[in-house]
Amino acid sequence: MSSPHVTVIGAGIVGVSAAAWLQKSGFCVTLVDSEPVGHGASFGNAGNVSPGAVVPYTLPGVLRSLPGWLLDPEGPLAVRPSALFEVLPWLFAAAKNSTAEAALKTSRAMKALHSGTYEAYDALTLGTDAAGLIERSGQLYVSEKAGGAQGSPLARVMREEAGVRVTALTELDIRDIEPALAPIFRSGMLLPDNGRCKNPHALVQAIADEAMRNGATIQRGTVDGFETNGKCVNGIVIGGKLVPVEQVVIAAGAASGKLTAKLGTRIPVTPERGYHITIEDPGVAPRIPVSHVDAKFVCSPMNMGLRLAGTAEFAGFDAPPNWKRAALLEKQAQRMFPGVKLNKVTRWAGNRPSLPDGLPVLGPAPNYDNVFFAFGNSHFGITAGPVMGKYLAEIVAGRKPGIDIAPFSPTRF
Numbered sequence: 001m002s003s004p005h006v007t008v009i010g011a012g013i014v015g016v017s018a019a020a021w022l023q024k025s026g027f028c029v030t031l032v033d034s035e036p037v038g039h040g041a042s043f044g045n046a047g048n049v050s051p052g053a054v055v056p057y058t059l060p061g062v063l064r065s066l067p068g069w070l071l072d073p074e075g076p077l078a079v080r081p082s083a084l085f086e087v088l089p090w091l092f093a094a095a096k097n098s099t100a101e102a103a104l105k106t107s108r109a110m111k112a113l114h115s116g117t118y119e120a121y122d123a124l125t126l127g128t129d130a131a132g133l134i135e136r137s138g139q140l141y142v143s144e145k146a147g148g149a150q151g152s153p154l155a156r157v158m159r160e161e162a163g164v165r166v167t168a169l170t171e172l173d174i175r176d177i178e179p180a181l182a183p184i185f186r187s188g189m190l191l192p193d194n195g196r197c198k199n200p201h202a203l204v205q206a207i208a209d210e211a212m213r214n215g216a217t218i219q220r221g222t223v224d225g226f227e228t229n230g231k232c233v234n235g236i237v238i239g240g241k242l243v244p245v246e247q248v249v250i251a252a253g254a255a256s257g258k259l260t261a262k263l264g265t266r267i268p269v270t271p272e273r274g275y276h277i278t279i280e281d282p283g284v285a286p287r288i289p290v291s292h293v294d295a296k297f298v299c300s301p302m303n304m305g306l307r308l309a310g311t312a313e314f315a316g317f318d319a320p321p322n323w324k325r326a327a328l329l330e331k332q333a334q335r336m337f338p339g340v341k342l343n344k345v346t347r348w349a350g351n352r353p354s355l356p357d358g359l360p361v362l363g364p365a366p367n368y369d370n371v372f373f374a375f376g377n378s379h380f381g382i383t384a385g386p387v388m389g390k391y392l393a394e395i396v397a398g399r400k401p402g403i404d405i406a407p408f409s410p411t412r413f
């Protein structure tokens, strides 16, 4: 008897991880993507691998900070006027989820999902080309304000409740850990159990390559529709052609909502654009990722250079990048690392798949027996991707997933 077959739409970190875990459960897998493997958000992120990521962006006070951020052209958040109408309901929903009680619930679900990231990566990468790309390096958080690095009292409570190890740092400690940093930081925090990925695109590619060695196929094309019998999806439409399917996983990142809507499920996943610059031969060499807490960007040493990544821009899907936001990162690099050389800089923009309660969607589709959803990891997909894949495979195989998936339900909106 031939193995059951699953078609995974989207070959980012979530899709390729899902494919690899599905194979471990005995499924044959086809990955479908309109782009080459790993060219979505998974390409250009900051590579923070953070089992201790338990502080959501939906924190109390976010609504109060919004006007200041929006009015500051150099602030961490921007909304294009053309996208305002589309984005306002999302921002209001995010603000509604920003009570202390809701944020604590989100934090607990983040812990359940993120804490297993290293084990999941070990299982996917051991003995493959991806082994060694994840390093348990620790992460440094710095602030130009006294006491700013650890964030709000609620953020501290969240880390404490989740058992995340934290070391508070003085100005001197910061310089001991990263001597390349400018002496402008007044408080710091070390999360020794968090880590980094040395090359996120190579990681996704290597997991996909290993899946192919194990029999997976990759089909290039955009899925733009489904054929259903009302209860099951019988086929996906790629470039006008119907391709028969047995089971389908939607792991299409920020574009997932367009696909779920075609299956009758509206999910408010929005493209939250981020930017990066990668500096080849920067002339400064931080050892571990450093997050600038006030300006909200991460500075990550990677195999190909020093990457600064961050900013949140709501611009809709089709608006061209605003490269001024990437230029801002160059300015910040100079402020943070006085000796930095900006001779060889590449720029990139990509869409985080973000939901207004700060949690992804993971589980069976409400209306179809053979469709499953796995997307919406916003700022944390490199951390959560391999774990999402693991639980997704358990769900598709009809087993009880290793965590309570109720907080990630597609019907919660």
Ligand SMILES: Cc1cc2nc3c(=O)[nH]c(=O)nc-3n(C[C@H](O)[C@H](O)[C@H](O)COP(=O)(O)OP(=O)(O)OC[C@H]3O[C@@H](n4cnc5c(N)ncnc54)[C@H](O)[C@@H]3O)c2cc1C
Residues within 6 Å of the ligand: 009, 010, 011, 012, 013, 014, 015, 032, 033, 034, 035, 036, 037, 038, 039, 040, 041, 042, 043, 044, 045, 046, 047, 048, 049, 050, 221, 222, 223, 224, 251, 252, 253, 254, 255, 256, 259, 273, 274, 275, 276, 298, 309, 310, 311, 350, 351, 352, 353, 375, 376, 377, 378, 379, 380, 381, 382, 383, 384, 385
């Ligand atoms: C600037 C920035 C910094 C970040 N830093 C970090 C970090 O440090 N740590 C961390 O954990 N996370 C970080 N993230 C978040 C992380 O990158 C994302 O959450 C993660 O990459 C999402 O993975 P994904 O597989 O869901 O989506 P993607 O990687 O976007 O993949 C989705 C894929 O689906 C394909 N697709 C979409 N629609 C269709 C269709 N109709 N048909 C066929 N294919 C389709 C796309 O082409 C794409 O390849 C960052 C993100 C950004 C933008």
